Each structure stands twice: as C-alpha cells, then as structure tokens.
Amino acid sequence: MNSTIKKHVLENGLTILTKEIHHAPIISHWSWFRVGSRNEVVGKTGISHWVEHMQFKGTPKYPIHVLDAEISKVGGYWNAMTYLDWTTYYETLPSDNAEIAFDLEADRMINSVFDKKETELERTVVISEREGNENEPMFKLGEAIRVAAFEKHPYAQEVIGEMKDLRTISRDDLYTHYQEYYSPGNAVIAVAGDFKTEELIENLTNKYQQIENKDTTLHIIQPEDDIKTKKEVTVEGPGDTVYIQVSYRAPKAADEDFFSLMVVDSLLTGPSSFSMFGGGNISNKTSRLYQKLVETDLSVGISGGLQATIDPYLYDILAVTSPEKNAQLVIKAIDEEIDRIQNKSISQPEIDRAIKQAKALFAYGSESITNQAFWMGYSSMFADHTWFDAYISNLEKVTMERMVSAAQKYLDPNHRVVGIYRPTQKENF
Amino acid sequence: MENKYKNNIPGPETISSFELDNGTTVLSFSNFNSASINMIGILSGGGNLDPADKTGLAHFTASLLSRGTNDLPFADFHNQLESAGANLVFSCGSQHAWFRGKALSEDADLLFRLASDSLQNPSFGNEYVERLRNQLIAGLTIRDQDTSEVASMLQDKYLFPGHPFGLPIDGYIETIKSINRSDIQQFHQKHYGPSDMIIVVVGAINKQEIRSLAEKYFSSWKTIVSQKGNDSLIPSPPTNIIRKHKYLEGKSQVDLLMGCLGPTRTSPDFLPIYLGNNILGQFGMMGRIGKIVRSKSGLAYYATSSISAWSNLGSWEFSAGVNPENLKKTIGLIRKEIKTFVKSPVTSDELENSKSHLIGRMPMSMESNAGLANAILTMQRFGLDFNYYQKYAESIEKITADQILSASQKYLHPDHLVITSAGPGEDIN
Numbered sequence A: 001m002n003s004t005i006k007k008h009v010l011e012n013g014l015t016i017l018t019k020e021i022h023h024a025p026i027i028s029h030w031s032w033f034r035v036g037s038r039n040e041v042v043g044k045t046g047i048s049h050w051v052e053h054m055q056f057k058g059t060p061k062y063p064i065h066v067l068d069a070e071i072s073k074v075g076g077y078w079n080a081m082t083y084l085d086w087t088t089y090y091e092t093l094p095s096d097n098a099e100i101a102f103d104l105e106a107d108r109m110i111n112s113v114f115d116k117k118e119t120e121l122e123r124t125v126v127i128s129e130r131e132g133n134e135n136e137p138m139f140k141l142g143e144a145i146r147v148a149a150f151e152k153h154p155y156a157q158e159v160i161g162e163m164k165d166l167r168t169i170s171r172d173d174l175y176t177h178y179q180e181y182y183s184p185g186n187a188v189i190a191v192a193g194d195f196k197t198e199e200l201i202e203n204l205t206n207k208y209q210q211i212e213n214k215d216t217t218l219h220i221i222q223p224e225d226d227i228k229t230k231k232e233v234t235v236e237g238p239g240d241t242v243y244i245q246v247s248y249r250a251p252k253a254a255d256e257d258f259f260s261l262m263v264v265d266s267l268l269t270g271p272s273s274f275s276m277f278g279g280g281n282i283s284n285k286t287s288r289l290y291q292k293l294v295e296t297d298l299s300v301g302i303s304g305g306l307q308a309t310i311d312p313y314l315y316d317i318l319a320v321t322s323p324e325k326n327a328q329l330v331i332k333a334i335d336e337e338i339d340r341i342q343n344k345s346i347s348q349p350e351i352d353r354a355i356k357q358a359k360a361l362f363a364y365g366s367e368s369i370t371n372q373a374f375w376m377g378y379s380s381m382f383a384d385h386t387w388f389d390a391y392i393s394n395l396e397k398v399t400m401e402r403m404v405s406a407a408q409k410y411l412d413p414n415h416r417v418v419g420i421y422r423p424t425q426k427e428n429f
Numbered sequence B: 001m002e003n004k005y006k007n008n009i010p011g012p013e014t015i016s017s018f019e020l021d022n023g024t025t026v027l028s029f030s031n032f033n034s035a036s037i038n039m040i041g042i043l044s045g046g047g048n049l050d051p052a053d054k055t056g057l058a059h060f061t062a063s064l065l066s067r068g069t070n071d072l073p074f075a076d077f078h079n080q081l082e083s084a085g086a087n088l089v090f091s092c093g094s095q096h097a098w099f100r101g102k103a104l105s106e107d108a109d110l111l112f113r114l115a116s117d118s119l120q121n122p123s124f125g126n127e128y129v130e131r132l133r134n135q136l137i138a139g140l141t142i143r144d145q146d147t148s149e150v151a152s153m154l155q156d157k158y159l160f161p162g163h164p165f166g167l168p169i170d171g172y173i174e175t176i177k178s179i180n181r182s183d184i185q186q187f188h189q190k191h192y193g194p195s196d197m198i199i200v201v202v203g204a205i206n207k208q209e210i211r212s213l214a215e216k217y218f219s220s221w222k223t224i225v226s227q228k229g230n231d232s233l234i235p236s237p238p239t240n241i242i243r244k245h246k247y248l249e250g251k252s253q254v255d256l257l258m259g260c261l262g263p264t265r266t267s268p269d270f271l272p273i274y275l276g277n278n279i280l281g282q283f284g285m286m287g288r289i290g291k292i293v294r295s296k297s298g299l300a301y302y303a304t305s306s307i308s309a310w311s312n313l314g315s316w317e318f319s320a321g322v323n324p325e326n327l328k329k330t331i332g333l334i335r336k337e338i339k340t341f342v343k344s345p346v347t348s349d350e351l352e353n354s355k356s357h358l359i360g361r362m363p364m365s366m367e368s369n370a371g372l373a374n375a376i377l378t379m380q381r382f383g384l385d386f387n388y389y390q391k392y393a394e395s396i397e398k399i400t401a402d403q404i405l406s407a408s409q410k411y412l413h414p415d416h417l418v419i420t421s422a423g424p425g426e427d428i429n
Helices: A047-054 A066-072 A099-108 A116-134 A137-149 A163-168 A171-181 A197-208 A257-269 A288-294 A327-342 A348-365 A369-382 A391-396 A400-410 B003-008 B057-064 B074-083 B105-120 B126-143 B147-159 B173-178 B181-191 B207-218 B270-281 B283-296 B324-341 B348-366 B369-381 B392-398 B401-411
Strands: A006-009 A015-020 A026-033 A077-082 A087-094 A187-193 A230-237 A242-249 A301-306 A314-321 A416-423 B016-019 B025-030 B036-043 B087-092 B097-104 B198-203 B242-247 B254-261 B300-309 B314-322 B418-423
Touching: A006 A197, A015 A197, A015 A369, A026 A099, A026 A369, A047 A077, A047 A087, A047 A116, A047 A171, A066 A077, A066 A099, A066 B283, A066 B348, A087 A099, A087 A369, A087 B348, A099 A197, A116 A137, A116 A163, A116 A171, A116 B283, A116 B300, A116 B314, A137 A230, A137 A242, A137 A314, A137 A416, A187 A197, A187 A369, A242 A327, A257 A288, A257 A301, A257 A314, A257 A327, A257 A348, A257 A391, A257 A400, A288 A301, A288 A314, A288 A327, A314 A327, A327 A400, A348 A369, A348 A391, A348 A400, A348 B036, A348 B074, A348 B097, B016 B207, B025 B207, B025 B369, B036 B105, B036 B369, B057 B087, B057 B097, B057 B126, B057 B181, B074 B105, B087 B105, B097 B105, B097 B369, B105 B207, B126 B173, B126 B181, B147 B242, B147 B254, B147 B314, B147 B418, B198 B207, B198 B369, B254 B324, B270 B283, B270 B300, B270 B314, B270 B324, B270 B348, B270 B392, B270 B401, B283 B300, B283 B314, B283 B324, B283 B348, B300 B324, B314 B324, B324 B418, B348 B369, B348 B392, B348 B401
Parallel strands: A015 A187, A230 A416, B025 B198, B242 B418
Antiparallel strands: A006 A015, A026 A087, A026 A187, A077 A087, A242 A314, A242 A416, A301 A314, B016 B025, B036 B097, B036 B198, B087 B097, B254 B314, B254 B418, B300 B314
16 A cells, blocks of 8 residues: 555544545545444443444434435445444445435434334344344354453454344433444544545534543443463354364464464465455465365365454464365474474575465455545554554565564463364264 | 557457467457466356355365365465465355466466366365365354345346246255265366366466467366356246345344346346346435435435446346334335336436446456456456457447437336345244
8 A cells, every 4th residue: 555644633632543535436434433342341332333234323413214315315425333442433425426325324423323123124134134143053062162261351252242132222221322432532434435535624524523522431442462371172063064263362463473464364264354345365375375275175165364453362263174174184284384394394485485375366456446534544443544544564574473473472382272063963073 | 538548448459369279268468567477267156057066166175275275285285375575365155166276477387287276177175175164164054144245145146046046046045065085076077177168367478488388388178168158048027026035133234236137148138137137226425316315315325226247137126224213214215216217218328327337337346457358358257259348348338328228128017026124033934
C-alpha cells in the first residue's frame, strides 16, 4: 500500500483515516469500534455481536427498513462484522451517493433505539446463526481448543457467544454495552475512494464533533502469555473426516515476532493474506507441511494461519485426514517440520519466496477499494494504520535467525493445544 | 455515470478481441490500477459430458490439470507458480472446464505458459490420480455431511430430473472410486480442445503483449473435439409440490431450498426476472423474503432468493437456514410471499429502489480485475453485445412492473415448487 493515507483526529478523539483513489466512482466507508468478544464477561458472551445486529434496527432519524432502503437503493452494499477485538460497519457505494453512509454511521454511533420487540426477534436470529455454525465440525473443534488455550482471557469465548447467554441477555444489557463502547475515542472512521479529502474531513467533522467522548477503558484486560502445559482436546461428532488442529500461543500483531512467525507460517503451510474482499490466494503445494503430509498421503489438506490481534492469540495448523490414518503420525510430521525450522534448516530462497508471495497478495488485494478501506481501519484496531504501510518492509526485515528464534519461542510442543475432531461411528480409530 | 469513468465499464472501444487460427477467442482489457493481471478461461470439458456411470469424471479430469505436465513435474510446476506469487486453478462447471489465474503483470508469460502446458500436456501421473482421488473422496464425505450441500443436491436432482444439472459435478464417492486413469486420459483427449475456448485477460498489460503471449502459447494447439454434452433435453418445470428431506445426524439447523425453473441468460425474461428477484429476495435485508422470515418473524439468520441462468436453462431458488421447529412455518411464509408476488405487480417504490440499486451496484462489481474479467467473459459466452454493460442502466430503466409480473408468472407458482431440506428431522423420500 502506498503512503497516501491521511490521518485526522477530532477533539473528541475520533480518528478519521482517508485515502483518495480515483480510478472508479466508488467510496468505501468503514466505522470501526474497539469492542469485540475480548471485551465480554462470563454470562454475557456474544453481546458485542448481538449489538452489531441491533445497529441495523434503526434510529429515530433512520428507522428500521428505511436504513436498509437508503443504502440499497443507491446500489451500495453494506454489512457489519464482529470479531475478537473489534466491531465494524461498512458501506461501499457510488461516490455521488455516499453522503447517506456518512450520515447514518454518525447517527447510529449514539442514536440506535434498541427496541424491545426487535431485540426479541433478533434473539432468535442470532440463535439461528449460532445453530448454523454448530452444523460445522470445525466450529465445535475451534470452540473446544480456545477454551483449553485460554484460562482467563476472553479470547476463550466464541464471538457468537454461548447458547445459554444468547437466551438470557436482555435489551438493557445490549443497550448498556452499546453505550459503554460506542464512543468517538473508541472508534476509527476509514474512507477510501473517489472524494476530496478536505471536503470529506469537513463533512465528517460537522457530523461527529458534537458527540461527547466517553471513557471506554474501564475494563483492563490482562494478556495471557503462555499456554501453561501441553493440552489435548477431542471432539466427537458425525461424519467420516478427521480434523487435527495444533494451536500455539502467537505474539500480538504489534510485536515484531509477529512478522517472523508470518514467514515461518508461509514456509510451513503456505502464504496467507489479510484481504477480506477479493484478491485471491496462492496455493500452498510447495509448503513444507503440504509436502510432508499431503504428498505422503497422511492428510488430504493442510492450512495454517495467524490472526492480527491486540493481545497474544493463537497460531493454528490444521490438517484434514481420514479415519484410517493415524492422527499421531500427522502430529509427529508437524513436529518434525517445526523441529527443522527450530534447528536452522531454512534457506534464503525460501524466505525470498515468502516475501514475493506476500507482495503479490498485497497487489491483488489493492485492486479493491473496499479492501483498501478495510486495511486502514483493521490495522488501527490492533496497532495503527501504519502497520499495513510497513507490512511488506517488516516482512523483508525477517532473517533466518529471527525465524528460528520465533519458532523456538512460540512453537513449543509442551505449551500448545492439540485438538482432534473424530467421527463418532469410527470406534476403532 | 460521469464521462470520466466511462472507460471503467468495458465496451467495444476498450475490449480487445481476436481469434487464433485454431478457433480460440482471446479478449483483453487493460487496467493499470494495480500491478497484477487476472486470467479466466473456459472450454469444453464440463460436467455435461460425464458418462452416465462416471459422474464426476469431468471434475476429476479438470482437477488433475494442475498436478504436473509431461515436461514439468508437479513439484516444479508449483515451485514456478508459487515462487512468483501466482495462482492457477482448474475447475469444472456444468457446461465448461474453467481455469482462473492471477499473477503480477511481470509474470504474465509464466501464467500463459503454465496454463497452456496444463491444458495440452497434462501428465495424469498415477501417483497424482490416486492422491487426488483420496482428496476428492475426503471432500465428498465432508459435502455429504453439509446440510446446505445436501439440500442443494436434492434440489438439483428433483428440479433437473434426467438432465446433467441434476447430478453433482463432483460426483459420488462410488463413481470417483470407479474412475481410472484411462477414463481420465480419454476424457481429456475427446473433450479438451481450443476451438471453443475463450480466454479473458484483464490487468496491467497491453493488448499487444496479450496477443503475442496467446499466439506463442496457444496457437499450436490443434486438437479437434466434436462431441457435445447431453444437456439439450430441457426438463419440465414442477407441476406440484415436490417435498424431500434428508436427515443428517448431529446438526442444529435445517438448510432449506425451494426452487423452480427460471429464464435462460439470453431470454428476454432474464432482466425482468433479475430485477424482480432483487425485490423478492435481495434488496436491503434480503428483500420481501428476508423481511418476513428474518426481520418480522425472527425465524432465520438468512432467508433469500437467487437466480441462476445458463445458455439453455435457468433456475429460481429460495433458501433459508432455520431451526427444525420453524421449518414448516418458514416454508409457509415463503410460499405466501411467492403467491403475493405472482398475483400483483410490485409497487412503484420497490421498482424504483431496486432499479436504482442494480444500476448503482454494477460499477462496483467491476472494481477488481476479476470482476472485469467475469463481465467480459459473460458477454462473450452468452453472445451479448460488448456494450451490454454500458447500456445496462438503460436496459434496467425500461423494465416495468407489468413486465416483471408477466415474466414471473411464467416460472413461479407457489404450488409448483421443489422443496428440499437437510438436517434434523426424519427423511422425506
């Protein structure tokens, strides 16, 4: 990404990031809030995500359905996402009709009504969303692994929340959560596309400057560093497929070790991208674990990845195999490849290839204006917008020594969770 | 649309088109906004050519094309591709084999060379046939436990009886087990050729360079294929309610599909139905269907409708993910909406809103190289004029509510539907 991002901070603490891109008549507007499952407590899991749903239920100025129609009728698409550290709302729409996005996002930062009846209707929608997730074996396995990997930190909890909490969270709980975290100082507005920065800043300043800032740092969340011991979890369910996930504690995104581990991951399981809107992927058939597991028929698929987070989260390696294969051999093969990296078996061409792949993925992702706006805001949630500016150069600084050091520090077989999803009907597995 | 962006929408003046002596059509569009290129190609070799007892053969064949060529073993093939941060994937649709590639523009030669070599000289090595067979079977075991996939297979089976579209392109575990290397080699020899191939390239590259690369790598391919698919017989539309359900163990949610036949891509009914479908199940929060099923009743996380259109066949489908207790009610609500939709014209507000939405959204679907390439391929594949998207707004503006009603009545009837579902609940055979 080139360095044409402009940063503007209002007196109430709201950060506005802009990037002019004029090749298409499109604007992508994102409102980011530093609130996600990381900010939730036992008994109220899933509340951030549910608040996100309620933000589509209207304000006095933009009542429910009017809100929908206003964006949709100009051809825009809009949606929202809640994750570990953040909640975000976005609209991508024709630039001559973007005013509606600017106005409604400023409005629903503080004016959403959280109607009681709508809250109850949305309860069953959110429960339905969770039930859809429960249909997936990997959801169940991931849930069990996170509980094992975090003793105290809220990252243990699913973003969608526990079913018992989804049944009991009240309208007032939701509204309190909204009031607590939806504040200018806890938000970032990121806009990319076909506009003039000065005009846009003036417009957004007028819309947001009167919103009073609140202290959103009342709850201090302590990072959880190590997985204390070697842990194993098993989940059983229907099917004929075995999923093996090995999860290690990963550094936070702002840690320089994060970049070293990114390159380690690229060697082990192939390159991965932070793009969420197109751009595509690069296959991983030359990665070490593909060669070790798939080319030897121990597994049928292998993947891995890091999440860019505020606090240390997880680095996951996932292998998919059949019940006839020995899961322990798969884990042993993973350990052997990690051992090789820990013992300095890394060549410079491998590192160079990982950097070239990262550059290519960046170029692919930058085709999309929506993606560029996403990157600005996303990186501001766990670091700041310069994180993405410096992403490639930080990867280029990674050396073999740093990779070895990161692999030794983080990929410790005595401090990890091994999770296996086994088909119930395969009793002899 | 402002004139300054006119060149963003591909048209006769910006699309370069030429035909090689062997019949291959090459189309290109230069876009220097990012340093990458995107390639899409289609040619014969789709699932419609599967022999009756070898369902999945076309898919198996296409998937093997990236497993090495006569001159370039698997490891070297992927080493070249992945070292450049490029991607090249072969797949199989119901009517064509497909390839999609992406690379930095400096690696355009590599992309053309590997695509050409894979299509013309695949090695189909025994080791990779067997490895891919295991991977495909693993994929099928996962598919067969996926409520959405199973409901979709049931829908296709009963909506397209006796037609290749009624069969899963990726086959069945039994048929994949029965396909041997010789079947694959013969399928490739009989059906893969350049005469009906279309290649589209979009990105940071000029048309002279694309012409030169296309001639260099594809003009010597002279294989002649003549066999046509067995999909000329068009199935009859349902004349009553056909209800099927497949029980899947351990699932929380039912995936529901309700469908009927729809217009072909070149039918005069296509755009009126496309616009009508937007009103019925897309606009805002999933149109009228989403409004009644999700927003007003809280029954589902998603409830929507979509159309699919090919050269000689089309379908119109309604889908939702619901708790099993809400299944009957959801089916009833969707049928009621369909009944209303085919009884009275849509309102003028709905019509204007959806028109505005579709017109505004079109440029956004072309903000990436992949979106542009897809649009150009669609025009060539279905014989649409190259000014189709430049005149798209005009075409949409002309559609009336009566045209939508009249076109919808030809296809949609609340009592003539194939209704399929999968998840909890006893089988309905």
